[in-house]
Amino acid sequence: MFKLYLDPGHGGSDTGATGNGMQEKNLTLDISLRIRDILENEYENVQVRMSRTTDTTRSLNERTDDANNWGADYFLSIHVNGFDGTAQGYEDYIHSSLSDTSQTARYRDIMHEEITRVNDLVNRGKKKANFHVLRETRMSALLTENGFIDHPEDAEKLRDPNWRQTVAQGHVNGLARAFNLQRKDPIYRVIVDGTQEGAYREQQNILNAVQRNLGSASRIVVEKV
Template identity: 50%
Template sequence: MVKIALDAGHGGTDSGAVGNGLQEKNLTLNIVKKIGGLLAEYEGVSIIYTRTDDRFVELSERAAIANRADADFFLSVHINAGSGTGFESYVYNGNVSPSTIAYQNTIHSEIMKAIAGVQDRGKKRANYAVLRETKMPALLTENLFIDNANDAAKLKSEQFLLQVAHGHVEGIAKAFGLKRKATQQKQEEPKMPAPEKTAYDKAVDAAFEFLKQHGVVTQDRREEPVTRAQVFLMLHRLAQNMLQK
């Protein structure tokens, strides 16, 4: 039996970060409940929550809950603030076990796969109480910035929050070698919904269609690097089209 302690950051009188009509405490609880629901589809998993509703829990008590349960892994979910953008994860900046680093590497990687297109701010270390006081490998994730308008737009989407939860669960399952329950294995593997397109992505789509219609480009290779020679050719084609009109 693998015991996973799930910690929804903040709660009650502690709202955590706020911005764009959102409160961190509500988002973290939403994500953690989704993680717990998805983990329940795996064999041999016991889930411990530090909170399941909107209540305040001291940092030391969060760690104590996991320690008393003799959990195998502690996961604390947070939303960032500070006008940045993207995702980052943390482990304790003191002495940690090799398994802690391995779990961070695996889970961080799976989350980034699930939220493709979001900036990867990296795997970091910090002296956070829930990482310092837990006796088992522990990870804290910061899932986008609540005070960034583009990040907040994603955080307002239940579909995106499910993708965040899915990434966490895929990482945990991979790190601990979890297997889906028999009834789950017989069903078709759930398909992750495609990430919602941002205003920037939609603008790029429109630009591509315009250039394609005017014979400037033929293939959508927006993620590939471009040389100056290619830029010259595209500008030349566009100029020719304009001069012909």
């Protein structure tokens, strides 16, 4: 079982960065919830625990203590950047004490490659810092900065829910590759004359449902969920 501790940055009284009518805390929560949903819906043997699932205030100590006490395998903190309106792009961080050959750095390399493959942002590189959530976690940890909220081009992307879904998928792609996560078999709905007859994972069950209705139905649709 892979245990991911997912940390949407900021929240509650802490808005994080602001710009272009948006607040970082809302964007980080939205992207994090999307990451959680993809993992839980599409992958086997994954547990996701989040530092927050609503707009609540959580201290840095509460976040890292919770992850450590839960025994997470990986800590992933989602953030959005802000500066002076001129900087733009994506960057990520591991703790400054770690070497580039450490296990955490190897995970980071995979995550960085998968996220930048899809996010359509300027690549600002792989970085290190002494952030609390990277320093005080007992497991490997990564903090991602997904665009600059105060840059007009990045803000346009951040405002788009389809882009946020793509970014979430990029994070999931990295996690799946880094930790060898296995996909669930897809679910198929069998719809007979406009009414769902059932939903199945196994091919034989799908075929059986079609066969049961073949003689009486005017229209049978098999639809991947």
